Amino acid sequence: MNSxxxxxxxxxxxxxxTFDATQCPVRNILDRIGDKWTSLVLVALADRPHRFSExxxxxxxxxxxxxxxxxxxxxxxxxxxxxxxxxKPPAVQYQLSPLGVSVLEPLGHLIDWANRSYDQILSAxxxxxxxxxxxxxPVNA
Amino acid sequence: MNSxxxxxxxxxxxxxxTFDATQCPVRNILDRIGDKWTSLVLVALADRPHRFSExxxxxxxxxxxxxxxxxxxxxxxxxxxxxxxxxKPPAVQYQLSPLGVSVLEPLGHLIDWANRSYDQILSAxxxxxxxxxxxxxPVNA
DNA sequence: GAGGACAGGTCTATAATAGAGACCGCCTTC
DNA sequence: GAAGGCGGTCTCTATTATAGACCTGTCCTC
Numbered sequence: 103m104n105s106x107x108x109x110x111x112x113x114x115x116x117x118x119x120t121f122d123a124t125q126c127p128v129r130n131i132l133d134r135i136g137d138k139w140t141s142l143v144l145v146a147l148a149d150r151p152h153r154f155s156e157x158x159x160x161x162x163x164x165x166x167x168x169x170x171x172x173x174x175x176x177x178x179x180x181x182x183x184x185x186x187x188x189x190k191p192p193a194v195q196y197q198l199s200p201l202g203v204s205v206l207e208p209l210g211h212l213i214d215w216a217n218r219s220y221d222q223i224l225s226a227x228x229x230x231x232x233x234x235x236x237x238x239x240p241v242n243a
Numbered sequence: 244m245n246s247x248x249x250x251x252x253x254x255x256x257x258x259x260x261t262f263d264a265t266q267c268p269v270r271n272i273l274d275r276i277g278d279k280w281t282s283l284v285l286v287a288l289a290d291r292p293h294r295f296s297e298x299x300x301x302x303x304x305x306x307x308x309x310x311x312x313x314x315x316x317x318x319x320x321x322x323x324x325x326x327x328x329x330x331k332p333p334a335v336q337y338q339l340s341p342l343g344v345s346v347l348e349p350l351g352h353l354i355d356w357a358n359r360s361y362d363q364i365l366s367a368x369x370x371x372x373x374x375x376x377x378x379x380x381p382v383n384a
Numbered sequence: 385g386a387g388g389a390c391a392g393g394t395c396t397a398t399a400a401t402a403g404a405g406a407c408c409g410c411c412t413t414c
Numbered sequence: 415g416a417a418g419g420c421g422g423t424c425t426c427t428a429t430t431a432t433a434g435a436c437c438t439g440t441c442c443t444c
Contacts, residue, residue, distance in 0.1 A: 127361035128354050129283065135353065136277010138431085142270065154392055165432055170393060180367025191391050191440060201363055208356040211349035212276065213269050220268035222342055226321025279402085295421055306403055311422065332411055332420050 134179065139164050139172040141209060144198070147182060148206050151197035181205060275320065280305050280313040282350060285339070288323060289347050292338035322346060 134140055139161065146152055146160045158169060173196060176182040181202035187193045198206075275281055280302065287293055287301045299310055314337060317323045322343035328334045339347075 128357045129279075131357035131361070131364070132277055132282050132353070133279060136273055136282075138270070138274060141273050141277075155390085165434080166393065167395085167434090168432070171431095178368050178371040179364045180371075181364075186392095194392065201360060201367070204360065205356060208349070208352035211352045212273070215346060215349040216269045216272040219342060219345065220272070223272070223320045223322075226342070227319050230319040230321070296419080306405080307422065308404085308424090309402070312402095327421095335421060 134175060135205070135209065137172075139168055140176065141213075143169075143172055143176065144181070144202065144205065144209060145213075147196060147198045147202070151195050154194050154196070157196065176202070275316060276346070276350065278313075280309055281317065282354075284310075284313055284317065285322070285343065285346065285350060286354075288337060288339045288343070292336050295335050295337070298337065317343070 142161050142164075143157060146157055152160065154169070154173075157173075158164065158166065161169075164172075173182065173184070177184050177196075180199055182196050183199050185195045185197070187195065283302050283305075284298060287298055293301065295310070295314075298314075299305065299307065302310075305313075314323065314325070318325050318337075321340055323337050324340050326336045326338070328336065
């Protein structure tokens with residue numbers, strides 16, 4: 103039933119019938135990139151290495167717990183490195199690894215698209231909401 | 244390899260001090276792109292328009308509820324269109340809008356990166372986990 | 385040598401979210 | 415007239431995120 107005509111070479115693997123979506127590399131990674139804080143941290147670190155509390159200040163609405171978790175995941179995935187300096191008050195520096203740097207380029211494309219398209223999306227939302235006034239997202243209501 | 248200057252200009256706005264992260268277009272959109280099902284749906288629709296149940300079959304582990312919700316959001320954001328055909332059993336067709344098509348390119352870059360980097364990430368994870376055996380992610384434990 | 389400030393976290397309790405799966409009205413097919 | 419597909423919605427429960435208190439140090443000041 104499922105048309106397995108794989109037109110696009112990029113998406114082909116994701117569209118084949120035998121594809122096991124539950125252990126998809128792409129989904130695995132998109133889940134990480136897309137979560138609420140990861141990309142923010144990556145962008146902050148794109149500029150220069152940051153200490154823990156610098157990152158906290160850069161994104162004031164992230165809780166310590168979430169920041170720790172995000173950083174751990176990124177470290178585990180090899181996108182950032184964590185360096186502890188045994189200075190007077192021990193300092194911890196996070197910085198992008200080469201792999202982490204390499205994600206900035208595709209991420210940058212997406213950010214660029216987001217910026218370019220934001221207006222369109224906002225007006226699409228406004229239009230949708232005015233067309234569906236009472237039940238914008240009935241599933242959630 | 245990586246055009247650092249481009250990155251800087253792209254991320255500049257996100258790095259400024261006055262930047263209000265809570266209503267950041269990019270985060271807004273990344274949250275959507277990055278959520279568990281959105282990109283999967285987009286990729287499926289990249290091939291051709293799909294009906295509701297076709298999408299369900301394409302991603303067997305998505306529940307109807309989540310699929311509905313994902314589609315509503317995408318429709319609201321103007322990335323896909325929803326067309327109801329009053330046929331014998333009424334059919335609903337979802338397809339990408341021009342805006343939806345336009346996101347495929349940056350998304351494709353990211354997917355491409357994910358595929359290329361997956362091995363590195365896996366081995367980074369393995370290394371991390373063997374270096375931190377008991378407490379891979381203590382925050383969650 | 386007590387008190388406070390900071391760093392870099394961890395722990396707990398609660399709110400929000402995702403997910404499974406039952407249900408529904410309508411139609412067609414057996 | 416029973417069964418099954420379509421395109422959903424609804425309810426209930428498990429998972430996850432978030433806020434915010436707490437903790438272990440090391441300074442520094444008094």
